[in-house]
Amino acid sequence: MTLYRRHQAEVEIKKDQIRQQIRVLEHGRRRFSTTPTQRHGHVTPPKPGEELHVTFIDKDGDRHTFEVSKGDNLLDIAQANDLEMEGACGGSCACSTCHVIVEDEEMYDKIPEASDDENDMLDLAFGLTETSRLGCQVEMTPDLDGLVVKLPQMTRNLQASDFEKRS
């Protein structure tokens, strides 16, 4: 199963790379650089053969799959790839803006258990589910290769009751 997922992800990435190249050619422009840029201090480009795969499903339902390294956390990966994940507290587990929902329960169980602090923040998250985590607290490991997470619907179905009262 994992192998199949991995294969699927790789195919997706190849397809996208080809599409991108076509578009670049169409526009008559070359990419600034074809090697991974080192600008993202917070994510490390994966070593060949050690790529892990993670897929984010954004609020429009679009899937984005990335090849990442062991040790990268989901918030950093999302931000390095311009996905809409805020991380207001800068990844210090002090807000709930990097809330993600793990699609697969089995996968969720493979992630090291959340700390009290993380659970405290998750309790304030919009649309909390049984498989919710904070992106900044989930680090990629070989066990999590093929992880699929959803970004919660942030601004839709917003109700006054979603806000914890502060008196």
Added chain:
Amino acid sequence: MLINRCVRFSPCARTTAIKSFPTYDTFLPFRPLAARYSHHGPQYNGPAPTVAVIGSGPAGFYTAQKLMREIHGTKVDMYEQLPVPFGLVRFGVAPDHPEVKNCQDTFQEVAASPDYTFIGNVNLGHDLPLPLLAKHYDAIVFAYGASKDRQLGLKGEEKPHIYSARAFVGWYNGLPEYRDLNPDLTAGETAIVVGQGNVALDVARTLLSKVDVLSKTDITDYALQTLSSSKIKHVHVVGRRGPMQAAFTIKEIRELLHLEDVQFTPIPEELFPPDLKQLPRPRRRLMELLKKGSPVRDQATKSWSLDFLLAPKFLNWSASDPNCLEGVTFIKTKLEDPTSPDSKVTNTDETQLIPTSTLFRSIGYKAEAIPGMNEVGAEFDERRGTIRHDGSGRVVPFGEGGKTETNPTGSLNGVGVYCSGWVKRGPTGVIASTMTDAFQTAEAIVQDWKTMYSSASQAKEPRDGWKGVQAEAQALYLPLRPIHWDQWQKIDKVEKAEGAKRGKPREKFGRVTEMLAAAKS
């Protein structure tokens, strides 16, 4: 951890695989801030608005951020009454919560954009009439938060030894308005905080924390001095309802329970629902934590308690000194359904006296109207303390600004009026809630704007924003002394340098004059 966000560079070639076709923009190696999320939807190539955002707290900045991201080239002029930005992130967030202030990194990123202008030290409605903005902007966004607090309505509430939590928090955080509050914490050993929200817990934690722990934070030096001579040993945090209805959040409770040498008085068992397992997760975890309480600390020098089901009735003053508080008499209350989070509460005939020398009221913040607001079509709901809007932050959509029955063409040049943050939804929730709320308002503005100007063919003369406002203000001889972002950065630098001398991240200026002097340095 400081996030080094990639704003100006395209995503890593190796790690990117965007399934939906990205826009052409994504392929340019250098992309401005506004283009960061440009692959979320069809590219818009129509004109961009010039927007005035009133208030520079999280509501203002998150609205600005979203607007600038969604419509490339949006100009944002942010008006702020004080010479310094960030609103409650600077003046409200507790000094011992530095990680919560990390959202300033995002705000700084927004401010670094050439499309952003900070106009500090300008009090709209006072220094500058609000309607003057109308013809220089496409939209005005009210994001100025809640500047007042709710009162208990008790006789003698204005006397000494009774403080509003807002004032106390503002005072220790360096808010100029409360620089001279000088609270007296030496009158006795007990303090009562009325209200059970997170602000109440912030006040309790500040009173109970060790001064050498606080001295490493950006709490003001004058507050540290007062706190170090504090005699307060026990803090009652009193609420009208029960634990199931309390407004505080679990993180703040956990912090208080973990305070060194501070004992928590256990909550009577009968106040908890019999079966906690039935509760939804957030409430269940909170109840479990409250039930567990803090371990017995033999060396405890201070203590605190959560006192439920008590509503303040009157203040007890000393017979010999009418300015000396001796206690507060509470009415005992009863819950209709103790297990329901929104249970109604009724008063009983019983009363309870809690002796105390100091009282803090912390029963909520309240927004105020800005003079001239109704002239731009905004209506302030005094009862709710918010601006009336359509649910998404629309007050007056574009093109309709100033239209009235007597003036059907609209004298306000079609300015759109919107609101965001606490002045929109009321003073509740954490920064993340304000972020969501601000994004919603920004999305409404973007939607309205794109409906009006769907393509580049509908070319539109850009409005002149601050430049035009400044020229008009000069012509009217209005003495404005605006502080711009580079001047704030000077203040920031001096504050940080002063802080470094004292082993703190920053030493805030408590007075506007000091801020202005530093801005000119």
